[in-house]
Amino acid sequence: MGKKVKETFAHVIFFIAALTSILAVLLICVFLFANGIPAMKEIGLFSFLTGTKWAPNNSPASFGILPMIIGSIYITAGAIIVGVPIGILTAVFMACFCPKKIYGPLKAAIDLLAGIPSVVYGFFGLVVLVPFMRELFAKYECRGTSIITASLLLGLMILPTIVGVSESAIRAVPESYYEGALALGATHERSVFFTVVPAAKSGIMAGVILGIGRAIGETMAVIMVAGNQARIPNSIFQGVRTLTSNIVIEMGYAADLHRQALIATGVVLFVFILIINLLFSILNRRNEA
């Protein structure tokens, strides 16, 4: 093979490889929407999104996913309340307060937190958190598997994401900000919280949004601790079903319109995620600028 032919051939091969991810996103969009939209049409987009009753086996069956949308929002909001303050403060600790000697092991611990599979988290929630919450909130008729249990567990699961992104955002703030505040007589804590952290604001927000994406998309751990009742809850001690769990629990035996409605549930989840991704990349662009 001539040198020139070889060069061109390699160029083309690498180019095709680069196109793979574009192709993958296109395929995912096409197949999800093509399989989900017919069900939305048949059920009616409005009654699908705002219907409060999910009863695929009744006749006539009703496919309203509002309880699942609300479930996902409740649990994600709970995870944010638990995970975001702790995550950001831990990131501040890692970037500004951590003694050098123990930084290595602690960083490895954060990585490990990120690497633990969601089933293991779910199992831990099932055997530790669920009985604990049942005892603790017995007077509220908490059955253990509830919104609050799932929020706690998810809050723990999104910690490494928030800590990782926020820490690098804080570290990217020029040293002079910190030193300037110190020179004006501020304490270490005041300098960090009133000059460095505000300067890292948009990076920290990006970390939080990424964490929200993780929380909405989490499936296995949530199934194991959230109770999975497909109804709109009226207290945080009740069980709830998320969009993700709805798909996993029923896809195994669903057929026809029921199956399509589950795929349509996936489409709704996918759209949520796309919006979150968009927010994330807008924030990231702003950081780079």
Place this chain on the structure above:
Amino acid sequence: MTNQKISKGKRGPLSWLLFILVMVAALITFSALLFLIVHILWNGIPHIKPSLFAWEYNSENVSLMPALINTLLITIVTLIIAVPIGIGSAIYMVEYAKKGNKIVKVVRITAETLSGIPSIVYGLFGMLFFVTTLKFRLSLLSGALTLAIMILPLIMRTTEEALKSVPDSYREGSFGLGAGRVRTIFRIVLPAAVPGILSGVILAIGRIVGETAALMYTAGTVTEVVSGKGLSWLMDSGRTLAYHMYALSSEGFHTDEAYATAVVLLVIVMIINWVSNRIAKKIAKV
């Protein structure tokens, strides 16, 4: 932050409060992790017994061995698919594309999108595309293809970073000696980038091993090792270790075995993290 001792102001009540908040948050984070790990190891290690590693699964021994072997196989197949594509894509982005290339921008955006998609959506897509449309059925191949798309952005990003960190003088030296572009990439640039690429691959292995939702409706949940003559085992269905763990804990009859399985998963993840850490440190030293 540096540890330079610039004379700091005296701590008032607010500073103390902030200090305490930071310390408490860090304490919560690390003690939660510690508690989780100790709890699983403490309750799991006593239940690790030979029957758990029997070659054949039955409802008596709930052996994890078949699932472990399936996990290994699916990991290898996934990497065989995703690693060359991921590296090739990164090579195009770093070595070929000119600055401001539109395609590079689009590839970046799609890779970012892919890395944000939750695993259950990958599972749905794999079911619709590989299992149903391409008629691969519930099989190891369907599972591996689905996972390959899932880990592609990870491989791309880490490889890209590794390639970018190879100094331009390497390339110039190679061109100067008369080598072509392909030769320079394969002989000079890639070897220098191997550690970075490797750490990405290892992170990807971690994701594959822990994955459940993307595999339930693509690779299936059969308890046996995939089998078949020649390459037909690729078309056989089998569960991986993470799904096995889910099945055990949701059935509720085998809590002890579920603990033991959790230990095995946890140990695999710890080894993976340790190795990737070691490699990362090596890169930092060079």
